[in-house]
Amino acid sequence: MRIYLDNAATSWPKPEAVYAAVDHYQREIGIAAGRGGYNDAVAAQRIVESARRELATLINAPNPNHIIHGCNGTDSLNLAIHGTLRPRDHVVASVTDHNSVLRPLADETRFRDVTVTYVGCDAQGLIDPDDVRRAIQPNTRMVIATHASNVTGAIQPLAEIAAVAKGADKLLMVDASQSAGHVGIDVQNLNIDLLAASGHKGLLGPPATGFLYIREGVEDLVHPTRQGGTGFESQLDRMPDELPTRYEAGSLNGSGIAGLAAAVRFLRERTIEAVAAHENMLVKRLWEGLAALPGVRLYGPPPSPQRGPVVSYSARGYDPQEFTAALDAARGIQARAGLHCAPKMHQALGTFDAGGLVRMSVGWATTVEEIDEVLNVASAIAGA
Ligand SMILES: Cc1ncc(COP(=O)(O)O)c(C=O)c1O
CATH class of the missing domain: 3.40.640.10 (Type I PLP-dependent aspartate aminotransferase-like (Major domain))
Incomplete structure (x- = not known):
């Protein structure tokens, strides 16, 4: 799965x-x-x-x-x-x-x-x-x-x-x-x-x-x-x-x-507020878990209700494409790497020349168990 x-x-x-x-x-x-x-x-x-x-x-x-x-x-x-x-x-x-x-x-x-x-x-x-x-x-x-x-x-x-x-x-x-x-x-x-x-x-x-x-x-x-x-x-x-x-x-x-x-x-x-509350909770868990990993640098506003459900980061020693390929190979984790069709944004963040970032975006059906599993796998890759 x-x-x-x-x-x-x-x-x-x-x-x-x-x-x-x-x-x-x-x-x-x-x-x-x-x-x-x-x-x-x-x-x-x-x-x-x-x-x-x-x-x-x-x-x-x-x-x-x-x-x-x-x-x-x-x-x-x-x-x-x-x-x-x-x-x-x-x-x-x-x-x-x-x-x-x-x-x-x-x-x-x-x-x-x-x-x-x-x-x-x-x-x-x-x-x-x-x-x-x-x-x-x-x-x-x-x-x-x-x-x-x-x-x-x-x-x-x-x-x-x-x-x-x-x-x-x-x-x-x-x-x-x-x-x-x-x-x-x-x-x-x-x-x-x-x-x-x-x-x-x-x-x-x-x-x-x-x-x-x-x-x-x-x-x-x-x-x-x-x-x-x-x-x-x-x-x-x-x-x-x-x-x-x-x-x-x-x-x-x-x-x-x-x-x-x-x-x-x-x-x-269901209400947009309820869906957003679920996604915000997942973003917080994902953000805090990734922040604790060696060499991971997060971009964008820290978790808050005033934020969309995407978490972008770089991992030291990894090209973003290599990192997402490793996530997929290890456990079928499907995340996006690259410039995300927003080249000026990556120029502004200073991430353009490094090939962009890794982006994980959660949704209404994403579960806490999935986020924990992602953190386990990301930890093994980042620490490797
Ligand atoms: C900010 C933003 N605008 C526009 C689009 C384009 O949307 P669509 O894929 O529906 O054409 C995207 C898609 O990723 C987006 O992130």
């Missing part, structure tokens, strides 16, 4: 209700949502809409039609970035961002003369909102904040960053891929204009799910970057104006979305 500690990449296992919802959709419905008026097509559409409502409730979005289903967090971030930026715009981003932000921005820089200021972070991966304020320029279109770092687990001071963005009358886009399902997010309270998230990490949905929230009114600024069939208004040579259809070209991932709806219901019933 494996010990899975890569929940920051995608969560596993999923709650039983998620497998059941996917199975039900594939066997009993099995058709494209929003395509056709027969009974099962309507049932498929209802499931897709119920997922929209669950996600809207989760982040306190007033209108479920402003939740756009996407393929994953990356897809939703691409829509938000490429759809909103115009030639010669300026963006305030940060070194904590993932490649799903960095690469679309690099593309904008290359092909549309967009300029980007990357705000730095402290040793724990936290951004200073004053740095964001200082980076804003007259032509800044958008401030981007990665809510929780996938490397250090640091959760950014979103309310302060939002106040800076609003104070300067700039759009705020949040990458909540690592925070959704771990911490509560209220898009109205936080004045968020665009929020992208994966559905398959902390939200516990199936692979290839994700969504983008677009605040009402902001859609006027977001061009649909993908065009195609929508199942209605087929006479138009462009995407229909209505949301969510404007941004949902092509057949949706019906069974994935059905699973995502079940996952968010599961989280609502």
Whole structure:
């Protein structure tokens, strides 16, 4: 049996209700949502809409039609970035961002003369909102904040960053891929204009799910970057104006979305707070156990409720890839090594040249026994 500690990449296992919802959709419905008026097509559409409502409730979005289903967090971030930026715009981003932000921005820089200021972070991966304020320029279109770092687990001071963005009358886009399902997010309270998230990490949905929230009114600024069939208004040579259809070209991932709806219901019933409390307890145990090992150096904020469930570290004498290979070989422990698609974060931490870090990310189903076993094995490897 494996010990899975890569929940920051995608969560596993999923709650039983998620497998059941996917199975039900594939066997009993099995058709494209929003395509056709027969009974099962309507049932498929209802499931897709119920997922929209669950996600809207989760982040306190007033209108479920402003939740756009996407393929994953990356897809939703691409829509938000490429759809909103115009030639010669300026963006305030940060070194904590993932490649799903960095690469679309690099593309904008290359092909549309967009300029980007990357705000730095402290040793724990936290951004200073004053740095964001200082980076804003007259032509800044958008401030981007990665809510929780996938490397250090640091959760950014979103309310302060939002106040800076609003104070300067700039759009705020949040990458909540690592925070959704771990911490509560209220898009109205936080004045968020665009929020992208994966559905398959902390939200516990199936692979290839994700969504983008677009605040009402902001859609006027977001061009649909993908065009195609929508199942209605087929006479138009462009995407229909209505949301969510404007941004949902092509057949949706019906069974994935059905699973995502079940996952968010599961989280609502169990409560995000209860899941987070379990994960925080495991992070503390893992952190303290690793801290006691010779040659292990931990990165990111120490255990606290204000932190995502990832623990990253280096082990003296080991390349991170060698260390994770040894964990896997010894006991099927599945952890991640490398730059974690966040090269600027590793440059900021000073871990880039050493090939990044070892990252262990716990989940709702990780047990205390598994963490103790991981510590035993890590101790044997680090002490060897
Ligand atoms: C901070 C962050 N943003 C975005 C993504 C991309 O999410 P997805 O894998 O759903 O495309 C990830 C994935 O690891 C991430 O950690």
